[in-house]
Amino acid sequence: MAWTLPKHLRDVLERGLDRQVRLAVTGLSRAGKTAFLTSLINQLRHAGLDAQLELVSAVREHRLLGAQRVDQPDLSIPRFPYDEAMASLQASPAAWPTPTRGMSELRLAIKYRTRRASRHLTGEEATLTLDLIDYPGEWLLDLPMLQQDFHDWSGTMASLMTPERRAFMSTWLEKASAHTPDSVVEEQTLAELAAHYTDGLHQARRDGGFYFIQPGRFLLPGELRDAPVLQFYPLVQLEGWSREALDALPADSLYQTLKARFEHYKRHVITPFYKSYFQRFDRQVVLVDVLTALNSGPAVFNELRYTMNALMQSFNYGRNGLFSRLFTPRIDRLAIAATKADHVTPDQHDALQTLLSTLMSQPLQDMRYANIPARAFALASIRATTVKKLENVTPNALALSGRTLEDQEVLLFPGDVPSTLPDETFWARQGFSFTPFHPARHTSGALPHIRMDALLDWLLGDKWL
Ligand SMILES: Nc1nc2c(ncn2[C@@H]2O[C@H](COP(=O)(O)OP(=O)(O)OP(=O)(O)O)[C@@H](O)[C@H]2O)c(=O)[nH]1
Ligand SMILES: [Mg+2]
Structure with missing residues (x-):
């Protein structure tokens, strides 16, 4: 005889099921985090109405009923600025959402119908609580600092000082060279020197395309702006000083003061981020702006590769001894995505995805080794272009139409994306110039996107079964 589970037992079972997910989104600054989360929230709120989510199986099966914003659990974290972004x-004229400067969070309650497990257990209404967290990828670049003392870190920073980087740090290098490690430097001077160091990092990022910046909070301080914990810098001119001599210096010497602040930063900034937030994330999206890096040439592209591989160390806890000693993270699925795919024609999307997979092949391999599903995507969170077929030019020729940031209507061939890492001969032969676009004014319905649905299905499909 067939039997049905009594209602009260079913309730207990459901409560025990996994119906809550903390999904974190990160990427270096300008990678497209705010646009991605805005679109994701928008798509879920329009699921079952007018959102284009054909690749989400729960939508195809008419099981996603809708999503509503509810109060976030952690009131000390700023709310993700969804309304402001929308x-x-x-607005007229429309604009991209303003840059954000720290961590933010938003909670959605997603109503769905469970999949019918059998004739008797019919699909019931259930709620998935989805916490979305946006945080700067730059913060993850600080992880290796936990393994270093001030002396080692200064050495690493000195080795990064290539002539190209030095050009952006020259004011700081010149002013800092006036103070030897044993000198006593006044608080105000120290603050000024740290400000010059921070300015240099900003310039190297903005004008030089250097992505690898330490300490990460110096670029994106969040709530720590102007706090003394951020007022230190590496001593990159330690020639003639042995470690013993430096360690024997008095507590008020420059070396000991900077060393104490470095240790404070590790203990009170880096560690708490990993302990209080990072290790509570369930799933992770890492966004990468591959196309803008290609535009900037081989040096910047290689720097992006190096930096993204360093950033991914935070997810490599399967093999990272330090990490597993300090934290017990629980991310069980990770998506990396090349953003702004609407900058190229659809026939290039596969190449963009393959290029991203190649760029991140080592960390992807490490994740799989640790048994954590990881996949690469190419997507546009908010599509700003439309595709035109120009049959009269070349058969099957695709072009993009849109408005440039300078407000010019254009129709253009953006060119090809290489599907393998470009080598020297490739760079010598060809450069890239993918044009950024102005967003189309949004009036109603769901935001236009490219393959947000593929990512959503892969990332959350098992949560609304
Ligand atoms: N065409 C197009 N441009 C995009 C898309 N997503 C982001 N952009 C562009 O990239 C810029 C940065 O996007 P954001 O979402 O603000 O990036 P972010 O990572 O939040 O940046 P920060 O908050 O500064 O760290 C935007 O202002 C747009 O110019 C997209 O899907 N399509
Ligand atoms: Mg942002």
């Missing part, structure tokens, strides 16, 4: 896109 207001920018709806």
